[in-house]
Amino acid sequence: MEVVTFLVALGVAAAMAIMLARLFAGPTLYDRVLAMNSFGTKTVLFLLVFSALVGRQDAIDIALLYALINFVATIAILKFFRYRSLEIALAQMSLRKALDGEYEQ
């Protein structure tokens, strides 16, 4: 059973390496954003399998934190490329757009 869990962890690590190759190669920005997001998800999976392998529960907390951080980082990156700024809240941006009449077309 332990060997099976280990093989699963090794498989997840291999999937992480493949995502890393996509992250290095690019070529477009969105390939990299998707690869990074997927890499974060695989890190979460790796930590969960790892905690099952060694029988420690505290790695699950880290996995949860990673899932949250991964989400925030992806949102921040996409917001950066949509609006070229991190300063203004997304809600205010759409509000300003609406006030400026961009949605009237």
Place this chain on the structure above:
Amino acid sequence: MMDNDLTQYLDYALIAMLLAVGFAIVRLRNLFAVVMLTGVYSLLSAAWFVSLDAVDVAFTEAAVGAGISTVLMLGAMLLTARESEPAGQKRHWAALAVVAAAGAALFFAIPDMPVYGDPNSPANAYVGMDYMDRTPNEIGVPNVVTAVLASYRGYDTFGETVVIFTAALGVMLLLGFGTGRREDEEEDEA
């Protein structure tokens, strides 16, 4: 013993990926890719910290390294170009010699370090074990590091938090909270 043998190969896989990411950060010109790779580097190293049983360090690394600093790096990238300038072809042999000497010194120091889990090592021989013995009875927190940080030296941690909060508040009051419109935007619209 079995799972010790197995998890060590997972550690090797993580370290190999860390090495690959490090080289890619040095080699890549696209700064956006570099920013994302620093986030990946910190995720990987935090996963490695978990496998070394340093869960607290992993928690901090994940929150600061992967979370905040990726966003900060993106903000810094706003102020610079998207691509870095090509590095010159000139090789800095003196710098390489200094780095090689420092690395050799570190490898030379490795045999002097206590063996992992050595009962006579400084970490295990002095007051550390006393905290390990007393924490379950006195504090009741499973994680001893958390017990030391938040309870045994709780006032110290509280003071640190107050200092950091004051510093952040001062910076925000001096530089603004970032919600106002920038002046160049207003000029564009006028």
